[in-house]
Amino acid sequence: MNNFEFVKPSTVEEASAALQSEGAQALGGGQTLLPTMKQRLASPETLVSLTGVEGMVGVSASDGTVTVGGTTTHAQVAAEAASAYPALAALAGQIGDPAVRNRGTIGGSLANNDPAACYPSAALGSGASISTNKRNIAADDYFQGMFETALEEDEIITSVSFPVPEAASYQKFLQPASRFALTGVFVAKFPGGVRVAVTGASNNGVFRWTEAEEALSKEFRADALMDLRINHLNMISDLHGSQEYRAHLVGVMTRRAVESAS
Amino acid sequence: MTKVTMTINGKPRSGDAEGRTLLSSFLRDELGLTGTHVGCDTSQCGACVVHVNGKAVKSCTMFAAEADGAEVDTIEGQANADGSLNVIQQAFQDYHGLQCGFCTPGMVMSAAALLKENPIPSEAEIRHYLEGNICRCTGYHNIVRAILAASGQDVPAVAAE
Amino acid sequence: MPKDSGIGASPKRREDVRFLTGTGNYTDDINIHGQAYAWFIRSDAAHGKINNIDASAAEAMDGVLKVFTSADFAEAGGMPCGWQVTDRHGEAMQEPKHPILAEGKVRHVGDPIAVVVADTPDLARDAAEAVEIDIEELEAVMDMKAAVADGATKVHDDLTSNLCYDWGFVEENREAVDEAIKSAAHVTTLELVNNRLVANPMEPRVAVGDYNRANDEHTLYTTSQNPHVIRLLMGAFVLGIPEHKLRVVAPDVGGGFGAKIFHYAEEAFVTFAAKALNRPVKWTCSRSEAFISDAHGRDHVTKIELAMDENHKFTAIRTDTYANMGAYLSTFAPSVPTWLHGTLMAGNYTTPLIYVNVKAVFTNTVPVDAYRGAGRPEATFQLERVIDKAARELDIDPVELRRINFIQPDQFPYDTPVAVSYDTGNYQATMDKALEISGYADFEARRAESEARGKLRGIGVAHYIEACGIAPSNLVGQLGARAGLYESATVRVNATGSISVFTGSHSHGQGHETTFAQVVAEMIGVDASQIDIVHGDTSKVPMGMGTYGSRSIAVGGSAMVRATEKIINKAKKIAAHLMEASEADIELKDGQFSVAGTDKSVAWGDVTLAAYVPHNYPLEEIEPGLEESAFYDPANFTYPSGAYICEVEVDPETGEVDMLGFTAADDFGNVINPMIVEGQVHGGLAQGIGQAMMENCVYDENGQLLSGSFMDYTMPRADDMPMMNVDHSCQTPCTHNPLGVKGCGEAGAIGSPPAVVNAVIDALHRAGNKVEHIDMPVSPARVWKAMHG
CATH class of the missing domain: 1.10.150.120 ([2Fe-2S]-binding domain)
Structure with missing residues (x-):
């Protein structure tokens, strides 16, 4: 990879300042960024490691909300959110593999917004609030298409707050090589309605399947989805599955998520 | 180049690393601990797994500088104290x-x-x-x-x- | 009680300790003082004309030693091809030049254009970005059938077309086969694709070149399955270095599977550059680079027709295959779709008439060559798939259809109509064994249980034969091989009785250091710990053809047996002298020489010491010392065979296939180390199951590789694989080698793909979905599409 200056700030302010320099980029766990840099598809001049920044690690629960620090690893979420938000913990426990989960962070995943990543579906499906060093961003405003987010250059995800639903489930159909989601669906049932977020399937990245949300909000049963078909035209087509296949999987995974929601 | 120091298999070791030096390269090339292998460049194969502060990580997907000050365990340190296999x-x-x-x-x-x-x-x-x-x-x-x-x-x- | 040492025992592997403690010595672990690093600049375009290469900026950078291009290799030869196929009209195949670095044109993504050598790997790659290369892209030749149509763009402008050869086998049978198919009671036809694969040994390739100015000696450290073959090919044909000035070392090698047989440009480059720069030069391949520079495997498009009479006896087979050669001929590429494929089309059956046509085609893709099984999986897959299809069409049990047509145990030796003669076998026995172990008779109960859970369960059967123990030199010479395929061994007994065995076979996971020692230990009766197996270094081992084609124990082991027999014969002469007895009366048992019918004996160590301290020694009769060599050239191939059965569950909602269990009943003849044999079968099965279920090397129509890393090329993982029931109790020993062994390395990869696909098709049929065929890999998306049209 191209060389860069490695800086390891200890406060959010220092990190934000470091990110204002030309060609600077934040480094979370690096589990996606490092392979990208090895291919020289990303060549930051300064890499600002966030793992040493104080106050950005951990999982806490209060008042029906689970808050996850921006540099909390997937392994920590899988372990520490298990009682407060089991569906979120289960999702975190399915990302990558054990070694990847020991390094990869929620902030890194959401900032990258890979169209096949798991976390965006949990954030969007839960209606999470993404807190940065500057503001709070609603998940509905945060995801802006494949690899696109509302984050500004020097903005750092400090924490993510997930409203805990009555019942939820994440169903992931593996892309067998990368172990990302070929299609993953996060279903969350709140008192005010149901949210359904789909990852892995669309050319626009994570999205809400609003027709399914309406049907499930009326009746939270898998059968309520039987007549629904999602349009395949904006789906991803690649060597692992066609647009039609992904559209079909969205339906299957959504039904399975409803059946297994707890 | 900066100096990076870590405790590897219980012993303090230090060496030079650029920003881009991966932990796997640091172990293999700088310290001569060639038991850790590199079998891919996309963080899939796991031939490079070591423990950093007790957790399994892929050493090809971590910069040496990120492990500065850490406890690192590699395959070379796994045998029993008398040299027999664990x-x-x-x-x-x-x-x-x-x-x-x-x-x-x-x-x-x-x-x-x-x-x-x-x-x-x-x-x-x-x-x-x-x-x-x-x-x-x-x-x-x-x-x-x-x-x-x-x-x-x-x-x-x-x-x- | 099972033995704990010698032939038939399963001692723990001696090589394991170094691998388990991180003290193995793989090529990338070798660093030579002062070494520089090579970075290959490879083509991004599948096909293009190189207009200009400007390396001046890169060469001016600090730490850069030189940027090499094809101009630096004007004196060197091209990468040689080791096999010449003659086509069905008697013409030699078309053989394009394969330069070390691209000359004028690039012909596949990954084709090396230039090499930067610098003080560090990062500097070399940084400088590579400063090399300006102007390439004018040309149309990529991708589809094999289109490639051989009139007017197609040519991969090689100096060839007449993209057709490497049009091979017919056996050409004299062509009309008789056509006639038999025309007059058959039933003909089953199947069109299929044998998917392109990437071998992906976990250790990527590495090459380190070193040059000693004092004595003009070159050393190449490389990740090879056959260092002597590299020495021969690179020394004689590419760089013009005689053997005595070229040492090739293949130390611990992290898997090969065929991809490390071939001589690659990078090996020639580092050897050449080390002298040119007077610095050791190292190249370490990344995985992504391996995908575009290691030879690929398989990639056949086939139509097979199976003709039967009214009693369901096979009467004829006709098969037409388009075989992808890629952009250049890799070392053994032409032999794979021909002699390693056509000769296996009889399978385990008595089909009297067979005609095989293979059109080998150049395309703008990475060269294709042998990958575990090499040709034999392609033969087995089409045959065992078409038999399954025929059984469905005729509504008879697929096991029964095979039984009706099996060559019977009393028919051996059996001459097939495709030029090979099977020495031994018992296919009923392996089939019965597999049926028994797999619980075939109770399948219906398991299927019903799956159905109750909403899953479609299927069972698939395949029987395979392979020809391995490659190969009789006179025969392969007639077939176009440009080398002999014997093996050599030298057994050096030291004065105190310890033994060094130098073998031309190479171990890169097979455990030769353990198994070869077992054989010699048993023959002499000494403890295996006294025996060292030395391999992988041309300066130590006189000659060797290496390890591929499941040949190590059958050919290399036989050479070792012959050399050890010579040792024993000489040692008996010495023992006879020491005991003042007749040589004919000397017996060797448990490391003791005794005189038959007496209580006189001398120990192994006394005899070996006498050989080197010949104070009391038959000097008039024999020379001092105790070292013998043997070259063993096999009289025939060996023919392992076996029955494979697998059970799968298909999720009808997603098309996902769950591999529930796999049974393999193999006949490998005699087995030296059952533990290692079982391990070889496990690994072969994983690669065969991988091919059938998930692995797929895919290009787009512009020649861009879509599956260019582990992110898109699906490697089987632990949770994809079932526990495997592996049996090798059916043993019909090989009749023509001293150990009665057949070879086990490739079997699993040969027999398993059709078993898997047959099981998936079976699951769908039992559920009423009459899908005839799904091409590999039977991925969820493909199964779902097949089910839903």
Whole structure:
């Protein structure tokens, strides 16, 4: 990879300042960024490691909300959110593999917004609030298409707050090589309605399947989805599955998520 | 270049690293610890797994500078103090859990991490835990059996369905 | 009680200790003082004309030693091809030049254009970005059938077309086969693809070149399955270095599977550059680079027709295959779809008439060559798939259809109509064994249980034969091989009785250091710990053809047996002298020489010491010392065979296939180390199951590789694989080698793909979905599409 200056700030302010320099980029766990840099598809001049920044690690629960620090690893979420938000913990426990989960962070995943990543579906499906060093961003405003987010250059995800639903489930159909989601669906049932977020399937990245949300909000049963078909035209087509296949999987995974929601 | 210092297999070691120096390169090229292998460049194969502060990580997907000050354990430090194979290593030999040996250091380090978290894993749990370690030689059959044995469990010739 | 040492025992592997403690010595672990690093600049375009290469900026950078291009290799030869196929009209195949670095044109993504050598790997790659290369892209030749149509763009402008050869086998049978198919009671036809694969040994390739100015000696450290073959090819044909000035070392090698047989440009480059720069030069391949520079495997498009009479006896087979050669001919590429494929089309059956046509085609893709099984999986897959299809069409049990047509145990030796003669076998026995172990008779109960859970369960059967123990030199010479395929061994007994065995076979996971020692230990009766197996270094081992084609124990082991027999014969002469007895009365048992019918004996160590301290020694009769060599050239191939059965569950909602269990009943003849044999089968099965279920090397129509890393090329993982029931109790020993062994390395990869696909098709049929065929890999998306049209 191209060389860069490695800086390891200890406060959010220092990190934000470091990110204002030309060609600077934040480094979370690096589990996606490092392979990208090895291919020289990303060549930051300064890499600002966030793992040493104080106050950005951990999982806490209060008042029906689970808050996850921006540099909390997937392994920590899988372990520490298990009682407060089991569906979120289960999702975190399915990302990558054990070694990847020991390094990869929620902030890194959401900032990258890979169209096949798991976390965006949990954030969007839960209606999470993404807190940065500057503001709070609603998940509905945060995801802006494949690899696109509302984050500004020097903005750092400090924490993510997930409203805990009555019942939820994440169903992931593996892309067998990368172990990302070929299609993953996060279903969350709140008192005010149901949210359904789909990852892995669309050319626009994570999205809400609003027709399914309406049907499930009326009746939270898998059968309520039987007549629904999602349009395949904006789906991803690649060597692992066609647009039609992904559209079909969205339906299957959504039904399975409803059946297994707890 | 900056100086990076870590405790490797219980001994303080330091060496020079650029920003871009990966932990795997630091171990192999700077310190001569060539037991840690690199089998891919997309963080999939797991031949490079080491423990950093007690957690299994892929050393090819971490900068050496990020491990500055950390405790790092590698395959070279796994044998017993008298030089004999530890329980996991011995089980891999007893059950023919390796052939070419290239993925083996990562497999052993992942197995050690698994047994620390889950001392009596089922066959399915072992297979699931190894999803980040690719072996091209064994079909995993004897690796799974070796880990069952290392955890003190009975090892069937062929596991029940 | 099972033996704990010698032939038939399963001692723990001695090589394991170094691998388990991180003290193995793989090529990338070798660093030579002062070494520089090579970075290959490879083509991004599948096909293009190189207009200009400007390396001046890169060469001016600090730490850069030189940027090499094809101009630096004007004196060197091209990468040689080791096999010449003659086509069905008697013409030699078309053989394009394969330069070390691209000359004028690039012909596949990954084709090396230039090499930067610098003080560090990062500097070399940084400088590579400063090399300006102007390439004018040309149309990529991708589809094999289109490639051989009139007017197609040519991969090689100096060839007449993209057709490497049009091979017919056996050409004299062509019309008789056509006639038999025309007059058959039933003909089953199947069109299929044998998917392109990437071998992906876990250790990527590495090459380190070193040059000693004092004595003009070159050393190449390389990740090879056959260092002597590299020495021969690179020394004689590429760089013009005689053997005595070229040492090739293949130390611990992290898997091969065929991809490390071939001589690659990078090996020639580092050897050449080390002298040119007077610095050791190292190249370490990344995985992504391996995908575009290691030879690929398989990639056949086939139509097979199976003709039967009214009693369901096979009467004829006609098969037409398009075989992808890629952009250049890799070392053994032409032999794979021909002699390693056509000769296996009889399978285990008595089909009297067979005609095989293979059109080998150049395309703008990475060269294709042998990958575990090499040709034999392609033969087995089409045959065992078409038999399954025929059984469905005729509504008879697929096991029964095979039984009706099996060559019977009393028919051996059996001459097939495709030029090979099977020495031994018992296919009923392996089939019965597999049926028994797999619980075939109770399948219906398991299927019903799956159905109750909403899953479609299927069972698939395949029987395979392979020809391995490659190969009789006179025969392969007639077939176009440009080398002999014997093996050599030298057994050096030291004065105190310890033994060094130098073998031309190479171990890169197979455990030769353990198994070869078992054989010699048994023959002499000494402890295996006294025996060292030395391999992988041309300066130590006189000659060797290496390890591939499941040949190590059958050919290399036989050479070792012959050399050891010579040792024993000489040692008996010495023992006879020491005991003042007749040589004919000397017996060797458990390391003791005794005189038959007496209580006189001398120990192994006394005899070996006498050989080197010949104070009391038959000097008039024999020379001092105790070292013998043998070259063993096999009289025939060996023919392992076996029955494979697998059970799968298909999720009808997603098309996902769950591999529930796999049974293999193999006949490998005699087995030296059952533990290692079983391990070889496990690994072969994983690769065969991988091919059938998930692995797929895919290019787009512009020649861009879509599956160019482990992110898109699906490697089987632990949770994809079942536990495997592996049996080798059916043994019909090989009749023509001293150990009665057949070879086990490739079997699993040969027999398993059709078993898997047959099982998936079976599951769908039992559920009423009459899908005839799904091409590999039977991925969820493909199964779902097949089910839903």
